[in-house]
Amino acid sequence: MKQMWVRLSLAFSAVVFISFALVAVLTVTIVRANAQNSFEQERERIVEGLSTQLREYYLTGGNWDGVASLFSGAQAAFPYRMFNDGVRLVDADGNTVAGELPTDAQVGESTPITVDGVTIGMLEVAAPPSPENKPIGGGFWIFRDMVRLDELLVLLMFVGGTLSLLFGIMISRWLTTSLDELAEATRAIGEGKLDRRVEEAGTEEVKTLAKSFNRMVDQLHDAEQLRRNLVADVAHELRTPITALQANLYAILDDAYPMTKTEIAGLYEQTRTLSRLVTDLHEIAQAEAQQLPMNCKPTDLGGIIEEIAAPFSVVAESKEIAFAVEIAPALPTVLADKHRITQVINNLLSNALRHTPEGGKITLAVNTSASDLQISISDTGEGIAAEHLPHVFDRFYRVDSGRSRDMGGTGLGLAIVKAIISAHGGQVSVSSDLGKGTRMLVSLPVGAA
Numbered sequence: 001m002k003q004m005w006v007r008l009s010l011a012f013s014a015v016v017f018i019s020f021a022l023v024a025v026l027t028v029t030i031v032r033a034n035a036q037n038s039f040e041q042e043r044e045r046i047v048e049g050l051s052t053q054l055r056e057y058y059l060t061g062g063n064w065d066g067v068a069s070l071f072s073g074a075q076a077a078f079p080y081r082m083f084n085d086g087v088r089l090v091d092a093d094g095n096t097v098a099g100e101l102p103t104d105a106q107v108g109e110s111t112p113i114t115v116d117g118v119t120i121g122m123l124e125v126a127a128p129p130s131p132e133n134k135p136i137g138g139g140f141w142i143f144r145d146m147v148r149l150d151e152l153l154v155l156l157m158f159v160g161g162t163l164s165l166l167f168g169i170m171i172s173r174w175l176t177t178s179l180d181e182l183a184e185a186t187r188a189i190g191e192g193k194l195d196r197r198v199e200e201a202g203t204e205e206v207k208t209l210a211k212s213f214n215r216m217v218d219q220l221h222d223a224e225q226l227r228r229n230l231v232a233d234v235a236h237e238l239r240t241p242i243t244a245l246q247a248n249l250y251a252i253l254d255d256a257y258p259m260t261k262t263e264i265a266g267l268y269e270q271t272r273t274l275s276r277l278v279t280d281l282h283e284i285a286q287a288e289a290q291q292l293p294m295n296c297k298p299t300d301l302g303g304i305i306e307e308i309a310a311p312f313s314v315v316a317e318s319k320e321i322a323f324a325v326e327i328a329p330a331l332p333t334v335l336a337d338k339h340r341i342t343q344v345i346n347n348l349l350s351n352a353l354r355h356t357p358e359g360g361k362i363t364l365a366v367n368t369s370a371s372d373l374q375i376s377i378s379d380t381g382e383g384i385a386a387e388h389l390p391h392v393f394d395r396f397y398r399v400d401s402g403r404s405r406d407m408g409g410t411g412l413g414l415a416i417v418k419a420i421i422s423a424h425g426g427q428v429s430v431s432s433d434l435g436k437g438t439r440m441l442v443s444l445p446v447g448a449a
Contacts, residue, residue, distance in 0.1 A: 015164075016160070016163075016164030016167065017157070017160060017164050017165075020156070020157065020160035020164065021157050021160070024156045024157060024160070043125070046074075047109070047111050047123060047125060048111075050074055050087075050123060051111045051113050051123050053070065053074075054067065054070070054089060054113050054121065054123065055113050055114070055115065055120075057070060058113070058115060058120055058121070059115060064089070064091060064097040064098070064121065067089060067097055067098045068097075068098040068099075070098070071087075071089065071098040071099045086099075086100065086101040086102050086105050086125070086126030087099050087101070087123070087124065087125045087126065088100050088101055088123075088124050089113075089121055089122070089123055089124075090121060090122050090124060091120070091121050092118075092119055092120055092121060097121065101124065101126045102126060105126035105127065106126065106127045107124045107125070107126065107127065108125055108126055108127030109124070109125045109127075110122050110123070110124050110125075111123040111124075111125075181198055181199065182198050182209065182210065182213060185197070185198045185213065185217075186213075189217060189220070194217060194220055194221040194224060195221075196217065197214050197217060198210045198213055198214060200214070229395075229396075233395065233396035233411070234277075234281065236396075237277055237396065237411070238274070238277065240273075241270040241271075241273045241274050241277075242274070244266075244270050245267060245270045245271070248263060248266060248267055248270075249267070277412075280412035280413075280416060281412065283416055283419070284395060284412060284415055284416060284419060287416070287419030287420070287422070287423060290423075292340075292419065292420070292423050294337045294340065294423055294424075295337050295338075295339070296335045296336055296337050296424070297335065297336070297337075297338070298333040298334070298335060299333060299334055299335070299336045299338055299341070300331065300333055301331060301334060301336065301341065301366065301373065301375070301444075302327045302328075302331045302366060304338060304341065304342065305325070305327060305345060305364065305366055305375070306325065306327065308342055308345045308346065308349070309323075309325045309345075309349070309364055312349045312353065312362075313325070315353060316353060316362060319353070319356075319358055320358045320359060321353065321356050321357075321358065321359070321360050321361065321362060322360070322361040322362070323361075323362050323364075324361070324362070324363045324364070325363075325364045325365075326363065326364070326365040326366070327365075327366045328366060328367045328368060331366065331368055331373060332368055332373065332446045333446075334373050334424075334444045334445070334446055335424075336424055336444060337420075337424070340420045340423075340424075341420075341424075343416070343420065344417050344420050344421065344442065345364075345375070345377075347413045347414070347416070347417050348377045348417065348440050348442075349362070349364070349377060350413075351413065351414075351440075352377055352378075352379040352381070352438075352440075355379060355381035355382060355438070356379045356380060356381040356437075357381065357382075360379065360380040360381060360437075361379070361380050362377070362378070362379045362380075363376075363377070363378045363379075364376075364377055365377075365378070368446070371445065371446060372426070372443045372444055372445050372446055373443070373444045373445075373446055374441060374442065374443050374444075375441070375442040375443075375444070376439055376440065376441045376442070377439070377440045378437060378438070378439040378440075379437050379438055379439075380436070380437040381437055381438060382434070382435060383432045383433050383434040383435050383436050383437055383438055384430070384432040384434065384438055385434050386434075389430060389431075389432060392414055392430055393414045393415055393417070393418040393428070393430075394415065395411065395412055395415045396411035396412065397411060397414075417442075421442055421443075421444070424444055424445075425444075425445050426442065426443050426444040426445060427442075427443045428440065428441065428442050428443070429441050429443075
């Protein structure tokens with residue numbers, strides 16, 4: 001009883017059986033009532049017509065001689081409707097003139113036959129026998145015979161109930177087959193078999209469920225692949241500074257290197273790399289769990305960006321890189337975390353300086369549109385190939401991994417930028433032409449976060 005197809009089968013069967021029984025009962029009741037009423041009306045008409053014929057017969061002959069032939073003709077003309085019950089004609093003295101009644105029958109109806117107000121005979125019709133004593137015969141009696149009607153009703157209900165049960169089982173099994181397949185696929189997914197899919201067949205609801213399930217499995221597969229990539233990337237990134245630390249410490253212990261401040265500074269730098277990597281990973285995890293600490297307030301980003309740009313202009317000048325800041329007047333305020341936005345701008349400007357050669361140019365521009373505030377950072381560096389653009393915001397993704405690692409990058413900067421901007425309700429995008437430069441565009445909603 002706990003299985004869905006069993007419950008559906010019983011439900012279908014019950015509904016069909018009850019409906020069938022109600023229709024059968026109402027149909028038989030109406031037919032029987034109409035048949036009984038028609039029978040009574042027809043019998044009255046026959047008796048009235050026969051009594052009229054008998055009266056005319058008596059008036060013609062003056063007696064009842066030969067009236068039996070009239071009865072035989074009537075019996076042939078109206079089979080099974082009255083004469084099977086029994087009918088007879090008696091004269092004024094009570095003697096049977098024609099016809100007969102069954103031995104155990106009682107007179108149910110007597111119709112007098114009169115001439116000039118004098119009763120010359122009686123037309124007597126036997127009372128219908130009780131249903132249990134009525135012999136089978138005559139299709140008309142099936143509608144007046146209570147026992148036969150009940151038996152027919154029980155037979156119809158049994159046949160209808162059996163058919164409805166079979167029909168219910170077939171329908172319920174058809175409905176639940178897809179659910180059984182889905183349950184089996186779910187167990188397989190729970191066992192780690194993320195390549196399992198279900199067929200999108202059946203009713204529209206089941207198809208929608210199957211599509212949602214397959215989409216969920218695809219997302220789980222992608223998430224698992226990202227998890228594995230993350231573990232591999234973290235292991236790879238941690239291995240480099242740890243290996244350097246181990247090698248230098250072993251060399252110092254083996255007296256290959258003297259214990260000088262220079263060696264200690266190198267070891268310290270490796271620990272800083274580890275610290276940056278752990279901090280970045282922690283921020284990425286918080287952002288993906290939507291738990292990144294944020295302190296958003298109405299903020300005038302124009303003044304903040306000018307403060308951020310000042311030290312970068314000095315660095316750019318030392319590298320003979322032109323640095324321009326273009327901030328539109330009367331910027332609207334935005335709900336933003338000053339510390340996080342500073343982190344974003346610092347990261348993007350550091351990347352621009354890292355990839356712009358001497359004689360190049362970096363432009364930091366802030367503008368506004370109808371619904372958002374836009375911060376763009378453009379450079380004239382080497383640019384990014386088209387195949388790399390969709391992945392620049394992925395964790396640990398590097399267009400030039402070797403150079404980024406040498407320069408101290410963890411490969412998480414742009415992923416953190418995207419996470420911070422998304423937490424503000426904004427968007428970040430990149431466009432680039434190989435050999436011409438790159439443009440990063442940050443959009444923040446005005447007045448909302």
